[in-house]
Amino acid sequence: MTNRNQWQACIGRLADFLESREKAMAICASFPGFNAHTPREWELMYDFCFRGTDANFTPPLWASVYLGEKALLNRTSLEIIRFYHRWGYAPQWMEGNPPDYLGEQLRFLEYLLGAESADRSARAVAARDFLDNYLLEGLKALSQSLADYPDVYPDIPALFRDALRELSFHEISEEDLGGAGFALKDPIPDEEEHIIASGGLNNCGGICVIRPHVQENCVVQIESDCNPSHAPQIRACVRGRGYRKTYLNPDRLRYPMRRLGERGSGQFERISWEEAVSLIADNIQRTGREYGPGSRFVLYGTGVCGIMRPGTLMNRLLALDGGYLNAYNSYSSACVTYISDYVYGTPNGGSSASTQLDAKLMILWAANTAETIFGPERNYYLSQLKQKGVKIVAVDPRLSQTGVTYADDWFALRPSTDAALADAMAYVIFEEGLQDQHFIDTYCIGFDEDHMPEGVPAGESYHSYLFGVKDGVRKTPEWAEAITGIEAHRIRALAREYATTKPACIEAGFGAQRHGNGEQSARALMMLACLTGNVGVSGGSNGANGSMINEHMPMANYLNRTPNPYPGKIPTFLWTKAIEHGTELEPLKDGIKGVERLDSNIKMLFCMASDILINQHSNINDTIRILKDDQKCEMIVCSDVFMTPSARYADLVLPATSVFEGENMINPWAGSNYYLKHNRVIRPLFGCRFEWDWLKEVAEKMGLYDEFIEGKPEVGDWLKANYAFIREKEPELPDYETFSREGGWQFKDQVKAVGFEQEIKDPANHPFPTPSGKIEIFSKRLYDLHQPDMAAIPRYMPCPEGPEDPLREKFPLQLIGWHTRRRAHSIHDNNEWQDEVEKPGVWIHPDDAAARGIRDGEMTEVFNDRGRIRIPAVVTRRIRPGVAAISQGGWFTPDGQGTDVRGSINVLTSTAYPTPIAKGNPQHTNLVEISKV
Amino acid sequence: MATYGFVYDQTRCIGCNACQMACKDGHDLEMGLFFRKAATLEYTDEQGSLRVMHYSGSCNHCQDAPCIAHCPTGAMHHQDDGTVAVDPLKCIGCGTCTWICPYGAPKLSHKTGRSMKCDACLDRRKEGKEPLCVEACLTHCLQLRDLDAISDEEKRRYTNALPILPSPEKTHPNLLILTKKQ
Incomplete structure (x- = not known):
């Protein structure tokens, strides 16, 4: 040789x-x-x-x-x-x-x-x-x-x-050179750099225009909306701008894998797609046979929010095979959505972002718009409002980026005391006669004794509560000062200003309702808007779910209509409980619906593009305890783009395509004045496949192929058919090819929707869909349940691990989370450019830090009985004393002793106390202690 | 001839870092290297009150740019439009510009060993586009403008002195900032 x-x-x-x-x-x-x-x-x-x-x-x-x-x-x-x-x-x-x-x-x-x-x-x-x-x-x-x-x-x-x-x-x-016996081939011409219009796809407030520059399957740059004809432009924030470092991260999952060691060990064996498909089909059928359809559950969280949504598609398949255990609520807005039904009869009361420009006073209540984004155009409007000289106030235990940008005044209340602040404001408004009596009389029941439903004894109205008719306690600003920590004179001034400025908007962020008493916080903001007649008015507010706005037709998979034959539903926050004690759950106590008792505990779990399994659900260490025992939940299937903390605990891990590698369509979290179309920008990496493509094969294995695809075998077929369906109702839309090529459509007809406008303008023909037809400040439905923790009125109710809990002797600090600009939930945590935007840190006030000998930047441990996080201190006056904060979404990264080192707040959150009415997630209500390492 | 500089409406800036990210993405900047960086800074004013501001900073394309004055090879220079740029063919990677600049704008690349900095996206501007940071801003608070074409009356609305920045007297930065009324 x-x-x-x-x-x-x-x-x-x-x-x-x-x-x-x-x-x-x-x-x-x-x-x-x-x-x-x-x-x-x-x-x-x-x-x-x-x-x-x-x-x-x-x-x-x-x-x-x-x-x-x-x-x-x-x-x-x-x-x-x-x-x-x-x-x-x-x-x-x-x-x-x-x-x-x-x-x-x-x-x-x-x-x-x-x-x-x-x-x-x-x-x-x-x-x-x-x-x-x-x-x-x-x-x-x-x-x-x-x-x-x-x-x-x-x-x-x-x-x-x-x-x-x-x-x-x-x-x-x-x-x-030479010797191999073949000739050198001719040069291959390079493709030109070009832009393929697309959009944000994940569970993010800023569903934005993404215009990747592509050449030969390489994504060399991200551009966003710079189209001068767009008004407003749908510009990407820091998250969208950094997409390359997230979705083309080399830590991408590559091939289907089956778990080798115990759950969480991180070692897998590579299997073929055929094996994976068989395993899934067999286990679906086996669990259905052995435990019934209600033993199968799809976690709702998702990083793919297009209309072809992996979890929903999994549900579709399970529905065709006898059904699945369904869930209601969300981790985002469980309390406000649930309780809106009791107050307005519907959660659907959001107003377009552009209506904010009509406000004469803006109260950003637990709303962190500058970071959540909540519609890429919203900050554009808020900054214009600021420029007009309109007073903007922030109510938040933390002076968020939003507060820094917009707020003229900051009310740093103790976490979970929002309703107490609102009670005192209402007290002042009534005491000084500043209420909109016409509005109260015309549209509401329950404010005062003159407007109460039949069959309720005297003294139960909200007014009676405020003035201490039964308990002898007047809910004065001084009363609230002791609870909220806000000085009484400032509460008085805020109440007067709010009641006398018209229209005034309380922009209700979801932060206040993600507490142990979240229903009460949410209702309190609804109550204030009603008390001052700001409902149904542009520039006002109503406190209902602000993301549900009637602009254009929302994007959805309208053609996916397969009903679930199994009637049982759980509150989504109770899924870990349903693994261990599903059959013991009760309707009133645990909020199960559709059945009196569940047939089975959860035996098979699907975690489809979701990080709920470990990271985003409360009390990570307890979830691990439950999942480690594979006799409880026998099979966990996870499809994702990364080895997330959740994927680590799956038995079967499937590599999905990213936003760059497939097609979809979407409209933003809040409103529908534009749609985006995701186009395939590069070919799928490794062995990655979009969920639909292997679900079809599972369906085929189960003998359900024709029912599953319903004549539309490819993703594109579903998109096209849905688009045609939507276009019938929205004639402004162009043909599908144009829509696709342009990466979406921004409506020329920018609808300015005002929540409950019709109900207020024309109450005779548009009653509220409540039992009384009016806004129910007093809820007879809740009153009739006779549960001490389910109040009939929007009054302040202390909650476990709130500021009044005796546990504070052991764990004196109230820990809250927030949505940081660098992540959308847990998405982008592995993006190193986003680490340059913000590193993990626990916010702590200088007084609390000094008492613990902690200086800015020093390493601390944040802990309670549920777990520990090792994280640097951010010593700042932007948080009120007695409160600490860690942004939510950091990937659970335990060291050898199980201490998280990445600021994963759910190590410290609890599943012990779902909120009393909605059974929602109190993820901002936590008591902790912090010590220097 | 012109004098291009950034006009920054700090009252509208939400501190979101989109400008920083667009710049990093478009210029493919390595970790730790920035042509523009946004930060939220906390300080106590003379009355002892908490003050917090967002600041998005890049090269300010100074009139009396010390990076130009001290560059031993003439690599650092004013372009015809008034912006400051580095000629990579002349740069010897001595790093003088990186420590002489009071704003810390020029950076030494670990990859090329040469100085790199913001040139207000000259290549993009040649194609008639805005700089990346300007185009990225969610609230449209950044602009690149010819300061010579701005009236004195308008200029009076702006400042180039902030408590967090070095004195503008040193280098006469071509930077106009609209600040919040305190």
């Missing part, structure tokens, strides 16, 4: 090794230590090292990554693809790996060296350049990384170490 052939063979062998497990096994068999392990062990080890099946090990395999960036398919990848093209090499995308994958680089070099052609000297130079600039760096990085991997079999790093030595000490010359 000549030197030349040896040399080329070394490269070819390495390329084979990285190309596939099958080819690699033949090479492994020649290793000196091969017999120390079984072939299956070698296969598992290969996948741990090169196919991402060990969640604790992600070596750099792509040039884009080892040359500096935590991103795939960037400009470096493009550079390499263009290099290939110049020499006529078309990348083969080895098992879906991006073309700058080391295996592909080796294959290219093998081709470049082996081909026969005249121009040898230029080729030798090119090969040297390629080796020096790209390949050697990669082999170095990979060898290093493999050497540091504690479990690796030594022959694997040795293979790369030896190859590295061989390649580094050899100067490529013309002698090395």
